[in-house]
Amino acid sequence: MIAPFFIFFAVFTLLPVLIALVISFTDYNMFQEMEFVGFSNYELLFLDDRIFMTALGNTFVFSLVVGPVGFFLSFFAAWVLNQLKMRNAFALAFYAPSITSGIAMSVVWSYIFSPDRYGLINNLLINIGIIDDPILWTQDPNYILPVIIVVAIWMSMGNGFLVFLAGMQNISPGYYEAARIDGIGSRFQELKYITLPLMKPQLLFAAINSVTTSFGVFDVSVSIGGFPSPNYAGHTIVAHLYDYAFVRFQMGYASAIAVVLFVITYALGRLLMRLLSNQNDY
Amino acid sequence: MTLIKRKITGNRLRRSGKWFFVYAIMILLVAFTALPLVYLVSTAFKPLHELYVFPPKFLVQQPTLRNFSNLLLSLSSSAVPFTRYLFNSVVITILTVGGTIFVSTLGAYGLVKHNPPGAKRLFDIVIAALMFSPYVTQIPRYLVINAMGLINSYAALILPSIAVAYNFFLIKQFVEQFPNDLLEAARIDGAGEMKIYWSIVMPSLKPAWATLLVMTFVSTWNDYFSPLIYLNSQALKTLPLALNTISGGGSSIGRAGAVAAATMLMTIPTVIVFTLMQRKVMETMMHSGIKE
Numbered sequence: 001m002i003a004p005f006f007i008f009f010a011v012f013t014l015l016p017v018l019i020a021l022v023i024s025f026t027d028y029n030m031f032q033e034m035e036f037v038g039f040s041n042y043e044l045l046f047l048d049d050r051i052f053m054t055a056l057g058n059t060f061v062f063s064l065v066v067g068p069v070g071f072f073l074s075f076f077a078a079w080v081l082n083q084l085k086m087r088n089a090f091a092l093a094f095y096a097p098s099i100t101s102g103i104a105m106s107v108v109w110s111y112i113f114s115p116d117r118y119g120l121i122n123n124l125l126i127n128i129g130i131i132d133d134p135i136l137w138t139q140d141p142n143y144i145l146p147v148i149i150v151v152a153i154w155m156s157m158g159n160g161f162l163v164f165l166a167g168m169q170n171i172s173p174g175y176y177e178a179a180r181i182d183g184i185g186s187r188f189q190e191l192k193y194i195t196l197p198l199m200k201p202q203l204l205f206a207a208i209n210s211v212t213t214s215f216g217v218f219d220v221s222v223s224i225g226g227f228p229s230p231n232y233a234g235h236t237i238v239a240h241l242y243d244y245a246f247v248r249f250q251m252g253y254a255s256a257i258a259v260v261l262f263v264i265t266y267a268l269g270r271l272l273m274r275l276l277s278n279q280n281d282y
Numbered sequence: 283m284t285l286i287k288r289k290i291t292g293n294r295l296r297r298s299g300k301w302f303f304v305y306a307i308m309i310l311l312v313a314f315t316a317l318p319l320v321y322l323v324s325t326a327f328k329p330l331h332e333l334y335v336f337p338p339k340f341l342v343q344q345p346t347l348r349n350f351s352n353l354l355l356s357l358s359s360s361a362v363p364f365t366r367y368l369f370n371s372v373v374i375t376i377l378t379v380g381g382t383i384f385v386s387t388l389g390a391y392g393l394v395k396h397n398p399p400g401a402k403r404l405f406d407i408v409i410a411a412l413m414f415s416p417y418v419t420q421i422p423r424y425l426v427i428n429a430m431g432l433i434n435s436y437a438a439l440i441l442p443s444i445a446v447a448y449n450f451f452l453i454k455q456f457v458e459q460f461p462n463d464l465l466e467a468a469r470i471d472g473a474g475e476m477k478i479y480w481s482i483v484m485p486s487l488k489p490a491w492a493t494l495l496v497m498t499f500v501s502t503w504n505d506y507f508s509p510l511i512y513l514n515s516q517a518l519k520t521l522p523l524a525l526n527t528i529s530g531g532g533s534s535i536g537r538a539g540a541v542a543a544a545t546m547l548m549t550i551p552t553v554i555v556f557t558l559m560q561r562k563v564m565e566t567m568m569h570s571g572i573k574e
Contacts, residue, residue, distance in 0.1 A: 001392030001475070006404065008445030012423065014407065017414045019422035030421070080308060088560045090308060092553065093316040099500055099552050100318040108318045111340065132331040154315070159497055163452065166489035169563050170459055175445035209448070212413050241417055251421060258418035265413040 024255035031249075041256035052257070054232045055240040058145060062215040062221075062236065066152045071210045074157040075203075078164035079191065091165060092115060098158030109151055109224065113137040113229065141233035144225040148234050156213060160206040167202030201243045204276040211268045218242060237261050319549075324348075326539075326546035333538050342526050349539035353547075356528055356540055362516050367524040374439050374520060375502045381444040382498055383491045389445075390454040391483050395465060412447040424511065438512035443502065449494055456490035457483070492559040504548075515564070521548060 022263060028034040045052055081090050112120040115136040122134040135142050175194050184190055196203070218238035225234025228243070237257065245254035320341075325333070327345040357364040393401050423442060432438040460483065468478050484491070506522040513519060519527075525544050 001396065001477075002389045002398065002404070005389030005445050005450060008385065008441060009408070009411070009447070009450075011426065012442035013445065015426055016422035017411055019425070020414070020418050023422070025323075055328070062524060077311070080304060084305065084308060088557060090312050091321070091560055092556055095496075095556060096316045096319040099556065100322055100549060108321055162493050162496060166456075166493040166563055169489040170456060194330040198459075201458050205452055205455045208409070208412070208451070208526050216415055217395040218417070238415055238417060241415060243352070245418060245421070255418050258415045260416050262410075266410060269409065269413060 010051065018176050020255045020258060023251050024259045026252045028251045029249045030251055037252065041253050043262070044253070045256055045260065051232055052237075052240055055235045055237050057233055058233075059215060059217065059237045061145065062149055062152070062217055063211070065149050066156060066217070067210040067214040070153050070156045070214070071160060071206060072162040073153065074206070075164050077157065078161050078168065079195070082165060082168045085188075091162075094161060097155050110138075113147055113224070115139055138224050138226075139230055141229075141231040144229055144233040147169075148217075148221050150225050151224060152214075152217060155220060156210070160209060163202050163206055165198070167199045168195065171198045172200075200276060204273065207272045207276060208269050211272065212265050215265050215268075296455050303495045322542075322546050322549060324544040328539065328542065330539060333542070347352060349543035353528070353540040353543045360524075360527070362519075364524070366517060367519055367521050370436075370518055371503065371521040374436055374497060377440045378434070378443045378502045379495055379498045381440065382446060382449050385444055386446075386449045386453045386480060386494065387457075387484060387487060387491055390450055390457045391479055394454060394457045395460070395462070409452050412451060420511075427512065433512055434514050434518065435503045436518070439505075439508050443498075443508075450500065452494055453487065453490050456487055460486060468572055488565070492562045496559045500552055 023034070024035045025036060025038060027037045027041075077094060081087055081094065084090055114120070114122065115134060115138055117123060117126055117134045119137070121135065121137070122131075125131045126134065135143060137147050171194065175198065176190060179190060179194055184193060216238050217236050221229070221234045221236050221239055227239065229235055238261070241254050241257040241261070244250045245259065324340065324342045326348070326349055328342045329344055329346045332339060332343055393405065427433060427438050428443065432441070438553060464482065465478060468482055473482070504522060505520075506526070509518075509520045509523050513523075525541065525548065528540055528544060533550070
């Protein structure tokens with residue numbers, strides 16, 4: 001029964017990962033022969049690459065904000081929405097950023113954060129009288145990362161939100177009825193004693209997913225801050241990886257970055273699993 | 283949720299006076315998240331001079347259907363008929379979505395409920411793969427697909443997207459909640475394994491696979507890069523690529539409107555699939571003889 005999945009998985013996912021792992025110990029530019037260089041890519045990365053350190057710092061700041069905030073917001077939204085009438089219409093509107101990914105999204109954001117005085121936020125702030133000159137939201141190194149964080153939170157909620165909605169449907173109404181008889185009255189008590197404990201699998205899924213997606217941030221950072229961003233203020237681990245893989249064609253170095261990123265997310269993922277799963281589970 | 287249950291919830295919220303408040307907040311929030319969708323529709327109906335006005339207007343002032351007729355015009359002038367792109371997109375999306383739901387549910391069910399030796403190790407590997415940056419595996423994956431001689435075929439797009447770690451993990455989390463007693467009962471009644479999978483496990487996993495269906499549909503339908511990398515033949519190209527040809531193919535400025543119209547039309551199937559599947563998710567509890 002598990003054969004179909006694991007055969008495809010081994011060929012198209014596992015094999016490429018293993019190849020990348022091997023490449024991380026080589027010097028490989030895709031045109032010349034691979035040359036084995038041991039750990040020197042890793043040494044270079046940690047001892048000699050100041051920009052990587054910037055990227056590492058930015059990614060950590062980004063993830064520590066976007067991961068938890070996105071996780072709780074999408075859970076809260078799913079929980080409230082699940083109790084409303086016209087639930088499906090609300091859900092569609094909430095999922096809209098995920099459906100219309102790409103052009104429509106970036107147009108909306110560039111309008112809101114436009115660095116001239118016509119941008120929504122600048123316009124508003126100037127009219128209220130808080131600032132006199134427009135803020136260069138997407139060009140000033142002080143503002144790039146915060147703007148990326150806000151946009152990313154908004155964009156990242158879709159899938160977690162859908163999984164939470166589905167998880168809530170997976171709980172039998174019988175539990176709530178029984179709880180009511182046992183004297184559980186408020187919605188918040190229901191949330192604490194029934195919904196949350198019974199949704200552990202979905203919570204774990206969404207938590208691991210917010211770790212991997214927030215540490216893997218790239219698209220948002222590039223579409224807002226540019227590539228590379230001014231002063232590397234919006235540079236992330238994956239932006240660094242992309243730079244070496246697809247701009248400089250240093251696949252060995254890029255793979256080493258991927259391995260470092262993998263070690264970070266895997267360690268955090270393990271920690272979350274320990275926190276969220278039951279003893280007898282995986 | 284049953285209807286009765288909902289009514290109780292409603293009454294309670296209303297009594298405490300929060301009902302209106304909750305709606306007001308949600309409508310504000312949702313109005314905000316729906317902005318790109320509104321923009322998409324609005325732009326599709328903008329006449330040429332509004333598309334290039336500065337500062338840009340969010341909403342259309344004088345709606346027109348010109349963009350749609352321009353779209354038809356530029357489609358009819360292309361060498362490969364538009365229906366061909368549509369056909370490619372539909373085939374690839376259906377096979378990918380169907381394939382991933384089938385292997386993920388079957389695999390997750392087998393792994394969790396049959397617990398073969400090494401199950402824990404296998405699951406660890408899936409989780410580890412989930413965390414490896416997809417950007418860096420792009421090139422090794424291209425090498426693998428190339429070595430298998432799949433370049434320029436539907437298979438190059440479909441096969442790698444079937445066994446996805448993310449999808450497996452999602453389904454596995456839902457399978458864990460499935461009561462073992464029910465499986466035991468079915469086995470005692472003499473039901474075969476495939477029958478149990480198909481007529482007991484799958485219906486109760488409806489929220490899980492309906493959700494997976496939406497996610498996979500959205501990502502496959504809108505996928506631009508895989509077709510770009512793996513397909514060379516014009517006749518195999520999918521809608522997102524065709525869309526790009528329309529926007530970049532001609533130098534005439536009027537194409538921008540046609541692209542906006544096409545983008546809107548591209549989004550309609552996604553909205554339909556989303557709505558249908560959310561309805562399915564909701565149905566689960568209404569006739570659940572299955573849950574504990």
